[in-house]
Amino acid sequence: MHVLLGLEGSDESVETLETTIERVLETGDDLLVAVVDKPEASRSPSAVVDLAKARLEEAGIDAEVRQLEGDPGSELVDLAEREGVDQLVIGGGTRSPMGKVRLGPVTEFVLLNATTTVKLVR
Amino acid sequence: MREHSSRVYPEEPCGPFPTPPGTYTDPEGREIALSVVTHPEDTVRGVADGERTPIDVLTDMYQQFDPADRAQGIPPSSEDRIRRWLEPLLENGVNVVASHDGSVIGHATLVPDTDEPASLTAPGDVEWELAIFVLQDYQRGGIGTQLLEHLLGHASSLGIDRVWLTVERWNGPAISLYKRVGFELCGAESFEQEMSILLGAGV
Known part of the structure; x- marks a missing residue:
């Protein structure tokens, strides 16, 4: 399966990255990682790109990591369509x-506009 | 606006609200007791078996909770998850329960919006998140309003002034109930509607 993982700079995204890496190691899915810019997040997009590359390398997964400019939701939905992925994976929400x-x-x-299957990671 | 405040609050404080303990007779003639619980040694007034902790009696209640009444992921469904969810609520929060015939049938809680609840000295320094749960057989009889008002009365007496909640945007009846008590709409965070109230009037 071709999977697009969308990340921003929150702790939630870091957990989503870890969970997705575990899943890809089990399934052998073809992974593309896209980092979006959410200004209020605690990590900058470039820091998230570095983190994702390092974690993927440690896990022995060969996956491209891209940084996206512009509105996070629409950029992710657009990229999922352009790449024809089977699934778009994002974080499943924070807890109050x-x-x-x-x-x-x-x-x-993403939930309302994606034309692909969306997975929320908890 | 204080330093720690991250939400918009109404300018006018609300109150006074009734303080627990209290009693209320619902439209079906059931005598409902409203009381404060603290963690962990306190027994729960109106609950027959004083040997059991608030977590025990609240876990009993939440195990009977109709899954269709869950909102925004709470309450959890299994006993183990319910207990783990309740622990910090009772450890750090402010809690009022409604009981009938020796069983807890409703629960209202406030949880401090802080990463370090243990180091909290003045309750007025932080904002508090509110939630209310009433078992299905006891809904629509005003018990939720009673729980809400008694919790706010108790909170006010402790020095809490800023209280907020989120409610699903499509849950009109709940939004109306909160408005009647004095909550106002503040931010709308996607699927959830945020509401806030400022306490302290008439205290």
Whole structure:
């Protein structure tokens, strides 16, 4: 399967990266990683690119890592369509102090607009 | 606006609200007791077996919770997950329960919005997230409003002033209930509607 993993600079994205790496090691899926720019995130896009490259190399996975400019949700949806991927993988939301799941605007955009299957990682 | 505040709050404070303990008779004539619980040694007023901790009696309640009434991923479904979810709520939060005939049938809770709840000294320094749960057989009889008001009354007496919540945007009845008590809409974070209230009037 051809999988596009969308990351931004949050802790949630780092966990999503780890979970996806584990999954790819099991399945042998063909992975493409795209890093989007979410200004409020704690890590810069280039830091996330470096982190993703390092973790993929450690895991022995040969995958391209791209940095996307512009609106995160629409860039991810566009790239998924252009590449004809089978699945778009993104983080499954953060938790409030109460434990409520919070889905952000990027997640909402992707869920409503993607023409591919979307996977939310928890 | 204080330094730690990350949300917009109404300008006018709300209150006063009733403080627990209290009793309420629902439209079906059931006597409902409203009481504060603290972690972990406190027994729960109106609950028959005083040997059991608040986590025990609340776990009983949440195991009966209708899965269709879950919202935004809570409450969790298995006993193990329910207990793990309740622990920090009772350890760091402010909790009021509604009980009937020796069983807890409703729970309202406030959780501090901080990464280090243990080092929290003044409750007014942080914002508190609110949630309310009422078992299905007891819904639509005003118990949720009673729980909400008693929790806010208790919170106010502890010095808590900023309370917020999120509710699913399509949950009109819940949004109306919160508005009646004094919550106002603040940010809309995608699927969830945020609401906030400022406490402290009449205290």
